[in-house]
Amino acid sequence: GAGVSQSPSNKVTEKGKDVELRCDPISGHTALYWYRQSLGQGLEFLIYFQGNSAPDKSGLPSDRFSAERTGGSVSTLTIQRTQQEDSAVYLCASSLETANTEAFFGQGTRLTVV
Amino acid sequence: ELKVEQNPLFLSMQEGKNYTIYCNYSTTSDRLYWYRQDPGKSLESLFVLLSNGAVKQEGRLMASLDTKARLSTLHITAAVHDLSATYFCAGGDNAGNMLTFGGGTRLMVKP
Numbered sequence: 001g002a003g004v005s006q007s008p009s010n011k012v013t014e015k016g017k018d019v020e021l022r023c024d025p026i027s028g029h030t031a032l033y034w035y036r037q038s039l040g041q042g043l044e045f046l047i048y049f050q051g052n053s054a055p056d057k058s059g060l061p062s063d064r065f066s067a068e069r070t071g072g073s074v075s076t077l078t079i080q081r082t083q084q085e086d087s088a089v090y091l092c093a094s095s096l097e098t099a100n101t102e103a104f105f106g107q108g109t110r111l112t113v114v
Numbered sequence: 115e116l117k118v119e120q121n122p123l124f125l126s127m128q129e130g131k132n133y134t135i136y137c138n139y140s141t142t143s144d145r146l147y148w149y150r151q152d153p154g155k156s157l158e159s160l161f162v163l164l165s166n167g168a169v170k171q172e173g174r175l176m177a178s179l180d181t182k183a184r185l186s187t188l189h190i191t192a193a194v195h196d197l198s199a200t201y202f203c204a205g206g207d208n209a210g211n212m213l214t215f216g217g218g219t220r221l222m223v224k225p
Contacts, residue, residue: 001134026123033212033213035215042202042215042216042217042218043157043204043215045212045213045214045215048212057213059212072117074151091156091157093157102147102159102162103213104159105149105156105157105158105159106156107155107156108156
């Protein structure tokens with residue numbers, strides 16, 4: 001596609017439910033990143049993928065968060081047993097490779113946990 | 115661990131004025147990025163700075179990188195209202211694996 005595509009754009013869920021957020025990177029981009037942006041805050045790194053593997057999972061806030069990437073393309077971020085503090089905009093970015101290349105961001109998924 | 119700090123966090127300026135946003139980072143990083151974010155929108159890439167002394171300009175914005183001082187600047191010349199947005203700088207870790215973002219500078223340009 002022309003850019004990084006994320007779905008859904010908005011998600012309202014009840015506390016305790018599981019949610020899946022999807023990211024479709026730019027075709028040919030091997031690196032994929034997930035960030036979280038809380039209201040009025042900066043960007044918090046969650047996880048990145050090089051191909052299908054995730055060498056760095058250090059940013060995931062808790063074991064309720066997991067992510068996978070299949071076929072070197074689409075990635076899914078799953079949050080289990082959502083809590084209100086999980087409410088944020090989840091941004092996905094992709095780049096041609098990890099080192100020295102520009103990362104392009106999707107429009108984000110706004111998650112609201114009620 | 116790379117830490118990135120921006121200042122100021124908030125900037126209100128009149129149209130036609132010049133100003134500079136500063137981005138300091140804590141450890142060696144050879145890559146520095148500037149992004150723009152409009153309210154409710156995602157991040158738009160502005161500049162990629164890959165070497166010491168790099169300077170890039172686009173319209174009224176000019177970015178520079180001094181790796182020895184661990185400082186990048188975003189200079190705004192003759193600001194216009196359309197530049198109102200939040201600007202983020204981000205540093206790349208040496209392994210090239212992730213971007214660490216500064217807290218952002220919210221710029222408001224008044225007519």
